[in-house]
Amino acid sequence: MxxxxxxxxxxxxxxxxxxxxxxxxxxxxxxxxxxxxxxxxxxxxxxxxxxxxxxxxxxxxxxxxxxxxxxxxxxxxxxxxxxxxxxxxxxxxxxxxxxxxxxxxxxxxxxxxxxxxxxxxxxxxxxxxxxxxxxxxxxxxxxxxxxxxxxxxxxxxxxxxxxxxxxxxxxxxxxxxxxxxxxxxxxxxxxxxxxxRVPAAPAAGGKRLPFHRVVGLVWRPGLAMTLGSIGYAVIAAFITLFYASRGWSGAAFALTLYSGCFIGMRVVFAHAIDHFGGKRVAMLSLIFNVVGQGLLWSAGHPHMALAGAALTGIGFSLVFPALGVEALKSVPAQSRGSALAAYSAFFDLALGLIGPMAGFVASAFGYSSIFLCGAMGGLAAIAMIARLPKPPLSDAEPAKGDALASTAPATREPGA
The missing domain is CATH 1.20.1250.20 (MFS general substrate transporter like domains)
Structure with missing residues (x-):
């Protein structure tokens, strides 16, 4: 009921x-x-x-x-x-x-x-x-x-x-x-x-933190997400040129496969973050991301590149929501909008900086080298996530101390 x-x-x-x-x-x-x-x-x-x-x-x-x-x-x-x-x-x-x-x-x-x-x-x-x-x-x-x-x-x-x-x-x-x-x-x-037609969300009362304080609380998961985004950014920007440099066809299919795996993981496994926690899901996901980028870096055949694109899509799919959950644990409920805004800004920063930087790397070392950078970024992100500080108990356990949890309406699954 x-x-x-x-x-x-x-x-x-x-x-x-x-x-x-x-x-x-x-x-x-x-x-x-x-x-x-x-x-x-x-x-x-x-x-x-x-x-x-x-x-x-x-x-x-x-x-x-x-x-x-x-x-x-x-x-x-x-x-x-x-x-x-x-x-x-x-x-x-x-x-x-x-x-x-x-x-x-x-x-x-x-x-x-x-x-x-x-x-x-x-x-x-x-x-x-x-x-x-x-x-x-x-x-x-x-x-x-x-x-x-x-x-x-x-x-x-x-x-x-x-x-x-x-x-x-x-x-x-x-x-x-x-x-x-x-x-x-x-x-x-x-x-x-x-x-x-959708009801408004109940407001959370209390004093709101200044935005610079919120950035200071979420920068660690935000920066980890930026590092983990390198693989996504270089595939989106350079997979076509990478294929052309190898004389291969099928770059569009690689993008389609990446996108399909990305969306499929979001649909099927989004609940995993609730069950296992954001840190664990983000770290496991980034392992797949690193393997995928490694396959693209060393690919000697289009099929190997396709496998790398698919694993990158699987690996990056849950990183943003998983680390987003970790970012939200660091702030009170009344500053949650600012936390999401600050966290999302790190993704904006990733898309704005990674493309030009990867272009310089590709010009100097070839297109395959940017995927090595993607793998290294994923490893650095894993190391950062492993060292994320534990949030205060009241923030980490919403049922005991989260103001938003106390004001949210009851929820039910379809058919409950």
Whole structure:
């Protein structure tokens, strides 16, 4: 039988809530995934700008997202995750409106300026829906389901990015940039409607920590996650060039295999973090990651490279949620949004720094050498995780001292 919710709250279905939030994140992040292949083509071929401008147009969104992590965490902690997500979705729809205005202009410089404004607004929206989505799931279901909340959001995000890119490219080719803009407006509107139907998470009372203090509490799992992300980043950025340097075909299949293993692990084994703990799952996962990167480094045949890509996908899949759970143990419940924002910023940092650094390594030592760096990063991450300090008992055991646990509604599994 479902538990009786405190203060008259109805029982909350774990997987029903996770599915609803995942749908919101999927439509929200489609807004981010669709422009990825579209913006470079539009800026270069339609507006006539070069590679540097293309890079700015693509990268400015992620830069803004990183800069606004503190703002997003504070918004989630003070206004609540539902309000943060709704505001972020409005930002995503506004970005689509900017794209539409840019498409209507006949002056390339004006179109570019409006487009860049849209990319800035999209970075604002992404920062809020990313942090708010994770916090919303944890707030509704309680800290015992934190790993599921983070994992399911990751599945929705990666699925949206993988789906959005080809959809965006198809719409640009068949209907033009204006249609891409209209769809970019419609998708967050759909997500907004879904979000209105999901109850708000109860707020956690108490004094909130300054963001710099939160960063000081979560930097160890955050840095370990950054080191463990090297394998993911180098596969995403360089697997195609690595295959080409060996004269092999099938790089796209390697990416597909990596993504399939990544998502499959999230779906099937997300509960393992709850049973075995974030540290154990992260360390075991990174062992697979290290082996996968080692296979890619030493690959003398495409099949060996495919096995390496698959093992890397298996190995990195649970690292982010597992270490995220460890990061949350270090902060009080009323600063959980800031903790998720600070922790996620380490992943932003990884994606921003690893690509250029790996490019320098590949130029000096060849493309296979970047996978050796990925393996070494995984080993360093394992060593850091093993030395993570034990959190205070009240934070480590939410049932005894977690303010959020005491205010979360009762949960039930489907069919309970």
């Amino acid at each position: 479902p538990q009786t919710a405190p203060q008259g709250r109805p029982p909350v279905s774990v997987y029903g809530t996770l599915s609803a939030l995942a749908a919101i994140m999927f439509f929200g992040f489609m807004t981010i995934g669709m422009p990825l292949p579209v913006i470079p083509v539009y800026v270069h071929k339609t507006l006539g700008y070069g590679a540097v401008t293309v890079g700015v147009a693509v990268g400015i969104q992620s830069f803004v997202t990183l800069l606004l992590r503190s703002f997003a965490g504070r918004t989630v902690d003070t206004r609540g995750p539902k309000a943060a997500v709704l505001t972020g979705l409005c930002g995503c729809a506004t970005a689509g409106a900017f794209y539409g205005v840019a498409a209507l202009m006949n002056v390339p410089s004006a179109s570019l300026a409006v487009l860049l404004a849209g990319r800035v607004v999209l970075g604002f929206g992404e920062s809020l829906i990313l942090t708010g989505g994770m916090s919303w799931g944890i707030g509704l279901l309680g800290p015992s389901h934190a790993s599921k909340a983070i994992s399911w959001q990751g599945i929705a995000m990666y699925s949206a990015l993988a789906t959005g890119a080809p959809v965006g490219a198809y719409l640009l080719q068949e209907a033009g940039f204006g249609i891409v803009a209209l769809v970019t407006i419609a998708l967050p509107v759909i997500a907004f409607g879904l979000a209105l």
